[in-house]
Amino acid sequence: MERSEFIKRFKLNSLQPxxxxxxxxxxxxxxxVLIAITEMDDQLSILLTKxxxxxxxxxxxxxFPGGKVEPFDPxxxxxxxxxxxxxxxxxxxxxxxxxxxxxYQTITGYVVTPIVAVIKQPEQYxxxxxxxxxxxxxxxxxxMSAENHHKVxxxxxxxxxxxxxxxxxxxNIWGATAAMMxxxxxxxx
Numbered sequence: 001m002e003r004s005e006f007i008k009r010f011k012l013n014s015l016q017p018x019x020x021x022x023x024x025x026x027x028x029x030x031x032x033v034l035i036a037i038t039e040m041d042d043q044l045s046i047l048l049t050k051x052x053x054x055x056x057x058x059x060x061x062x063x064f065p066g067g068k069v070e071p072f073d074p075x076x077x078x079x080x081x082x083x084x085x086x087x088x089x090x091x092x093x094x095x096x097x098x099x100x101x102x103x104y105q106t107i108t109g110y111v112v113t114p115i116v117a118v119i120k121q122p123e124q125y126x127x128x129x130x131x132x133x134x135x136x137x138x139x140x141x142x143x144m145s146a147e148n149h150h151k152v153x154x155x156x157x158x159x160x161x162x163x164x165x166x167x168x169x170x171x172n173i174w175g176a177t178a179a180m181m182x183x184x185x186x187x188x189x
Contacts, residue, residue: 001140003039003118009188010098010116028105031112032076033066034084035184036095038119038137045137046181047119048173049088052133060133062173064114064180065090076100080115088135089126096120101183106176107156114180138168143181144189 001009036047053060065084073079077097084090101114125135142148143166150165164178173181 001044001144003037003044006037006044006140006188007098007118013187028109028111030069030076031067031110032069032079032083033064033112033114033180034080034095035064035101035114035116035180036084036090036119037117037140038122040122040137044140046140046143047135047137048171048177049127049132050134050136050171052129052131061175061177062171063177066112076113077115080113087128087131090119090123094120094123101180101187104176104180104183107161112176112180114183116184136171138171138173142166142168143185149182
């Protein structure tokens with residue numbers, strides 16, 4: 001799929017409700033992530049990070065750049081762009097916002113808004129080693145293939161939940177990141 005085709009599909013389809021929700025009576029916290037698409041080797045790829053091993057929350061997990069909405073952030077787009085610049089050195093002026101997916105509620109109490117964007121020009125990333133252990137790309141066609149989507153039923157606080165997995169090479173892409181990719185794939189199909 002080419003960049004123009006991806007943008008057309010994304011913009012022409014109406015947003016469907018996210019099918020991934022964990023409803024608990026506790027307070028939730030707002031967060032935003034950047035699902036950044038870039039052109040590499042004549043194909044679209046998704047930018048992902050591996051979180052640093054020493055982090056308190058989700059160490060070593062695969063994620064999109066992003067984080068908690070701060071009081072000074074005017075909106076979720078600003079949060080996603082700020083976090084991407086802090087974590088991987090992605091300049092905000094090199095990002096074209098395409099839109100967003102429906103928020104995803106995590107089992108840990110975050111309501112995460114996925115912001116979908118295209119990186120305008122190839123970039124040399126500068127990772128913050130305190131937050132990011134690795135920056136890598138996965139071809140979009142990997143996520144588009146149903147054979148790469150796996151679901152495992154698990155139980156949390158007595159309720160059944162599906163956990164999504166989309167492994168790629170040595171990377172175990174799972175949980176909220178895989179679920180948000182499933183939402184994106186469903187949106188552009």
